[in-house]
Amino acid sequence: xxxxxxxxxxxxxxxxxxxxxxxxxxxxxxxxxxxxxxxxxxxxxxxxxxxxxxxxxxxxxxxxxxxxxxxxxxxxxxxxxxxxxxxxxxxxxxxxxxxxxxxxxxxxxxxxxxxxxxxxxxxx
Amino acid sequence: xxxxxxxxxxxxxxxxxxxxxxxxxxxxxxxxxxxxxxxxxxxxxxxxxxxxxxxxxxxxxxxxxxxxxxxxxxxxxxxxxxxxxxxxxxxxxxxxxxxxxxxxxxxxxxxxxxxxxxxxxxxxxxxxxxxxxxxxxxxxxxxxxxxxxxxxxxxxxxxxxxxxxxxxxxxxxxxxxxxxxxxxxxxxxxxxxxxxxxxxxxxxxxxxxxxxxxxxxxxxxxxxxxxxxxxxxxxxxxxxxxxxxxxxxxxxxxxxxxxxxxxxxxxxxxxxxxxxxxxxxxxxxxxxxxxxxxxxxxxxxxxxxxxxxxxxxxxxxxxxxxxxxxxxxxxxxxxxxxx
Numbered sequence: 105x106x107x108x109x110x111x112x113x114x115x116x117x118x119x120x121x122x123x124x125x126x127x128x129x130x131x132x133x134x135x136x137x138x139x140x141x142x143x144x145x146x147x148x149x150x151x152x153x154x155x156x157x158x159x160x161x162x163x164x165x166x167x168x169x170x171x172x173x174x175x176x177x178x179x180x181x182x183x184x185x186x187x188x189x190x191x192x193x194x195x196x197x198x199x200x201x202x203x204x205x206x207x208x209x210x211x212x213x214x215x216x217x218x219x220x221x222x223x224x225x226x227x228x
Numbered sequence: 229x230x231x232x233x234x235x236x237x238x239x240x241x242x243x244x245x246x247x248x249x250x251x252x253x254x255x256x257x258x259x260x261x262x263x264x265x266x267x268x269x270x271x272x273x274x275x276x277x278x279x280x281x282x283x284x285x286x287x288x289x290x291x292x293x294x295x296x297x298x299x300x301x302x303x304x305x306x307x308x309x310x311x312x313x314x315x316x317x318x319x320x321x322x323x324x325x326x327x328x329x330x331x332x333x334x335x336x337x338x339x340x341x342x343x344x345x346x347x348x349x350x351x352x353x354x355x356x357x358x359x360x361x362x363x364x365x366x367x368x369x370x371x372x373x374x375x376x377x378x379x380x381x382x383x384x385x386x387x388x389x390x391x392x393x394x395x396x397x398x399x400x401x402x403x404x405x406x407x408x409x410x411x412x413x414x415x416x417x418x419x420x421x422x423x424x425x426x427x428x429x430x431x432x433x434x435x436x437x438x439x440x441x442x443x444x445x446x447x448x449x450x451x452x453x454x455x456x457x458x459x460x461x462x463x464x465x466x467x468x469x470x471x472x473x474x475x476x477x478x479x480x481x482x483x484x485x486x487x488x489x490x491x492x493x494x495x496x497x498x499x500x501x502x503x504x505x506x507x508x509x510x511x512x513x514x515x516x517x518x519x520x521x522x523x524x525x526x527x528x529x530x531x532x533x534x535x536x537x538x539x540x541x542x543x544x545x546x547x548x549x550x551x552x553x554x555x556x557x558x559x560x561x562x563x564x565x566x567x
Contacts, residue, residue: 144416145308145309145310146310146361146390146416146417147248147310147482149416149481149482150481168415169416169417169418170417173417173419174418177418
C-alpha cells in the first residue's frame with residue numbers, strides 16, 4: 105500500500121507556513137509524505153523559490169500557474185490523502201467571482217481539504 | 229495594406245502600477261516599431277470600437293462580466309497576484325476586446341489585407357469566468373466567437389511564450405475553432421501539454437507544442453510547417469487569428485526562449501500562408517515585456533506582411549525543441565489517422 109501523502113499550499117505568506125506547521129506532526133503521526141506546493145505566478149519568473157520551512161521533513165514543489173490548479177495537479181499526481189491550505193483572515197477580498205483558494209479547492213478537490221484559520225483566529 | 233487597430237488617447241486607463249511589465253509603453257513600443265520598419269505611412273489606423281455585452285457573452289459568463297465591471301467600479305485591486313485592475317480597466321478592456329472585432333469588420337468590407345490589433349490588456353489567459361496572468365477579457369476569443377457566430381471557422385495560432393490556457397478552455401469543446409499553441413514548458417500557467425488535444429465534441433482541435441527553455445526559431449518554424457500547416461489544411465479555416473506575443477524573444481525578462489525579431493517575421497509569413505484568402509488574417513498583441521524587443525519584433529513582423537525588407541536581427545536556430553515538434557506531429561498524425 106502506498107504511503108499516504110499530505111499536500112500543503114505554500115504561498116509565501118504566514119498563512120501557508122501555518123498550514124505547513126499544522127500538517128507536519130500529522131504527517132509524522134500517520135507516516136505520510138509531506139509535500140509543500142508553491143504556485144509560481146507570471147511575475148515570479150526568475151525569482152528564487154519561497155523560503156523553505158525548516159524543522160520538519162518535507163518536499164518542496166514549485167508549480168507554475170494559479171494556486172488552485174497547481175494544488176489539484178500535485179494532489180492528483182501524488183494521489184494525495186488530503187490538501188491543507190491556510191485561510192487568510194476575514195476581511196481579505198476573495199478572488200473575483202470564483203471565491204477564495206480554499207473555497208475553490210473544496211468544490212473541485214477529489215480528496216478532503218483541510219482549511220487552517222489564521223493563528224490569531226484559532227481557538228476563538 | 230495593413231489595418232492597425234490601436235488604442236487612442238483617453239481610452240487606455242488600465243494603470244497596472246509602477247514597475248509592472250504589462251504597461252502602456254508596450255503599445256508605444258509596438259507603434260514605434262512600425263515607424264522603424266518604414267511602413268507606418270503605409271498602414272491604415274483605426275480606433276477600436278468597444279465590445280458590446282453580446283460580443284462578450286459569446287465567450288465569457290454573464291456573472292463574470294458583471295463581477296469584473298463591479299470590481300473595477302468599486303476601485304479595483306488585485307485580481308490575482310499578477311493582475312491588477314483599476315477603475316479605468318473595465319473600459320480599456322472593452323476596447324481591447326472590441327479591437328479585434330473592428331479589424332474583422334474592416335477586413336470583411338475589403339478595407340485591407342491584414343489586421344493588427346495593438347491593444348492592452350492582453351487576453352489569452354482570461355478564461356470564460358476568470359481573469360489571470362495580466363488578462364481580463366480574452367480579446368482573440370471574442371473575435372473568434374464572432375466569426376463562429378457568423379457560421380465560419382477560425383484557426384488561432386498562439387506563438388506567445390506562455391500557453392493560452394484561457395483560449396484553450398473557451399474553445400475546448402468547439403469544433404469550429406482550431407487552437408494551435410507553441411509555448412515554453414514547463415512554465416506559467418502550467419497548462420499546454422501535448423496530450424491536451426480538445427474535448428470529446430472537438431477532438432484534435434487543440435494542438436499544443438510545449439518547447440523547452442532555450443528553443444530557437446527553427447523549432448517554431450518547423451512546428452508551423454510540419455504540424456499547423458497540415459492540420460490547417462484539413463480544418464480549412466475561414467479566418468486565421470494570431471495571438472502574437474513577442475515574449476518568446478531572447479531579451480524578454482519573463483521567459484527563456486531564444487527567438488529574434490526575424491523569427492517572428494518568418495512565423496508571420498507562415499501563418500499568412502494558412503489564411504484562405506487575402507483579408508482573412510488578424511494578429512493580436514499579447515505578451516512581450518522587453519520594450520526594445522517588442523519594437524524590433526513588431527516592426528519585423530509587420531514589415532514581412534507588407535513585403536518590406538526589415539530584419540534588425542538574424543533568425544535563430546540550433547536550440548532544443550525540434551524533437552518535441554516531431555513528437556507532437558506523430559501524436560496528432562496518429563490522432564487523426566494521418567494527413
